[in-house]
Amino acid sequence: MNKTEMIDAVAKVTGVTKADVAKVINAYTDEIVKAVAAGDDYVTVGFGKFYQSERQARIGRNPSTGAEIKIPAAKVPKFSAGKAFKDAVNAPKKAAKGARKAKK
Structure with a gap:
């Protein structure tokens, strides 16, 4: 969507x-x-939490040349799903597993 x-x-x-x-x-x-x-964090109970995380500086490689490059530290947005969201996503899988077990 x-x-x-x-x-x-x-x-x-x-x-x-x-x-x-x-x-x-x-x-x-x-x-x-x-x-x-x-x-700041933004939390909607049951839906999830948006928050900021720090990514440390590291050494990477240029995929075309193979040369080492320095990747600087950065702040990145993250999302963590809440319990109700996770349950809603996993509900069809649990129902499908139960249906398969019942057929056996």
């Missing part, structure tokens, strides 16, 4: 115009980006 599809889906479920949904989604994602860039 991409952003346009998400806007369409939310507009359909809520009955709000697509333009208004787009404004809300844009504001929502902008605020998450601002919070994480400032070093």
Whole structure:
């Protein structure tokens, strides 16, 4: 699903115009980006946590030449899924495993 599809889906479920949904989604994602860039965490219980992590400097290789290159340290955004999200993703697998065991 991409952003346009998400806007369409939310507009359909809520009955709000697509333009208004787009404004809300844009504001929502902008605020998450601002919070994480400032070093804060953004947590939605059950959904997940957006946070900032530090990646240390390291030595890498240029794939075309094989030459060593220095990769500088960087701050990177990360996401950790919440329990309800993980359970929702894994629910079909558990049901499918149970169905296979029942057939045997």
